Amino acid sequence: MQVIDFHCDTLSRLREAGQEGRPRLFSHNDLHIDLEKLKKGEYQMQCFAAFVYLGNKEESPLVSAMEQIDIFYQILKAYPEAMGQVKSFDDLERISREGRIGAMLTVEEGGACLGSLGVLRDLYRLGVRIMTLTWNFENELAYPNRMPGRAPGVTKCEAETEHGLKEKGLAFVEEMEKLGMIVDVSHLSDAGFWDVARNATRPFIASHSNARAVCGHVRNLTDEMIRALADKGGITGINYCAAFLDPKEDEGECFGTAALMADHIEHIRQVGGLDVIALGSDFDGIGDNLEFKDCSMVQLLADELHRRRYSDDAIEKIFNGNARRLLKETLR
Numbered sequence: 398m399q400v401i402d403f404h405c406d407t408l409s410r411l412r413e414a415g416q417e418g419r420p421r422l423f424s425h426n427d428l429h430i431d432l433e434k435l436k437k438g439e440y441q442m443q444c445f446a447a448f449v450y451l452g453n454k455e456e457s458p459l460v461s462a463m464e465q466i467d468i469f470y471q472i473l474k475a476y477p478e479a480m481g482q483v484k485s486f487d488d489l490e491r492i493s494r495e496g497r498i499g500a501m502l503t504v505e506e507g508g509a510c511l512g513s514l515g516v517l518r519d520l521y522r523l524g525v526r527i528m529t530l531t532w533n534f535e536n537e538l539a540y541p542n543r544m545p546g547r548a549p550g551v552t553k554c555e556a557e558t559e560h561g562l563k564e565k566g567l568a569f570v571e572e573m574e575k576l577g578m579i580v581d582v583s584h585l586s587d588a589g590f591w592d593v594a595r596n597a598t599r600p601f602i603a604s605h606s607n608a609r610a611v612c613g614h615v616r617n618l619t620d621e622m623i624r625a626l627a628d629k630g631g632i633t634g635i636n637y638c639a640a641f642l643d644p645k646e647d648e649g650e651c652f653g654t655a656a657l658m659a660d661h662i663e664h665i666r667q668v669g670g671l672d673v674i675a676l677g678s679d680f681d682g683i684g685d686n687l688e689f690k691d692c693s694m695v696q697l698l699a700d701e702l703h704r705r706r707y708s709d710d711a712i713e714k715i716f717n718g719n720a721r722r723l724l725k726e727t728l729r
Contacts, residue, residue: 401442401443402443403444403675404583406446406679407428408465412465429680435693436479442717443692447463480500507569508531508534517572518572527579529584530562530585531585531589533584538569540586555615557587562596582601583636587622599726600632603626605634606618608664612640612643613644633674634676634677635661635662642660652688662715
């Protein structure tokens with residue numbers, strides 16, 4: 398079953414390795430994602446996020462993003478026979494026909510733009526097609542849900558229900574929709590989610606978020622959010638992070654399994670329908686307390702869904718069909 402994955406943090410891990418003097422090859426490495434593992438996992442497309450950590454006050458958020466974008470282009474240059482950049486749905490179709498894996502550039506943390514719509518447009522010109530408005534820090538655009546320093550337990554963090562998008566955040570949503578860049582609400586506060594839902598005129602996504610009713614972490618979506626996302630024609634990408642899957646109170650005891658992923662999928666299907674479900678692994682941004690040791694093992698989820706009597710057509714929608722539909726509707 399071909400896979401489209403809306404989120405990974407592999408670029409930031411490759412950048413860190415280079416900065417530490419132990420560079421990793423993308424062809425084969427010890428991360429969750431490399432070219433060999435993508436092939437084995439039957440990937441049609443992987444979204445690669447340029448992740449920006451605003452907690453490092455000594456580093457420019459924009460420089461951090463640009464250096465990761467440079468790594469993305471180095472990968473494409475090194476493996477042109479195996480991978481191709483996806484900027485449009487037609488790109489995805491062409492690259493798939495050629496037997497190559499699509500690679501889409503995204504940004505995780507709207508603060509990378511430094512509040513500048515000009516920078517946003519430049520990122521789009523470089524191929525960025527999805528951007529989260531926040532990560533875990535307040536920025537010029539909006540407020541996140543889980544802030545660093547809050548209680549570490551799965552259910553002990555309180556959702557941010559008062560502070561959402563700022564005026565500049567509303568302007569960014571409008572501009573992203575004009576450009577054909579997809580608004581991503583993963584990490585955004587609850588109040589911010591509803592600001593996007595009220596103001597968005599095109600489908601938006603939660604690239605790597607699960608169901609809060611199954612696991613009470615605030616990084617997951619409430620049933621009301623799932624319905625609103627479905628009503629807008631959006632998707633949520635199932636996140637493989639154990640703390641977002643497993644409802645145990647102690648995050649240290651959580652373990653991510655295909656069965657738990659299927660539990661979240663089933664709940665989301667019941668609440669918002671099958672068409673709202675996609676994949677957003679968060680590989681290389683999460684720990685190793687996982688049944689899936691890397692992206693080559695994602696077909697274990699298809700096996701679990703088959704055991705639960707999901708049809709091949711339903712599994713294909715989850716693995717790539719819903720993603721393809723959304724990309725066709727949103728990308729320019």
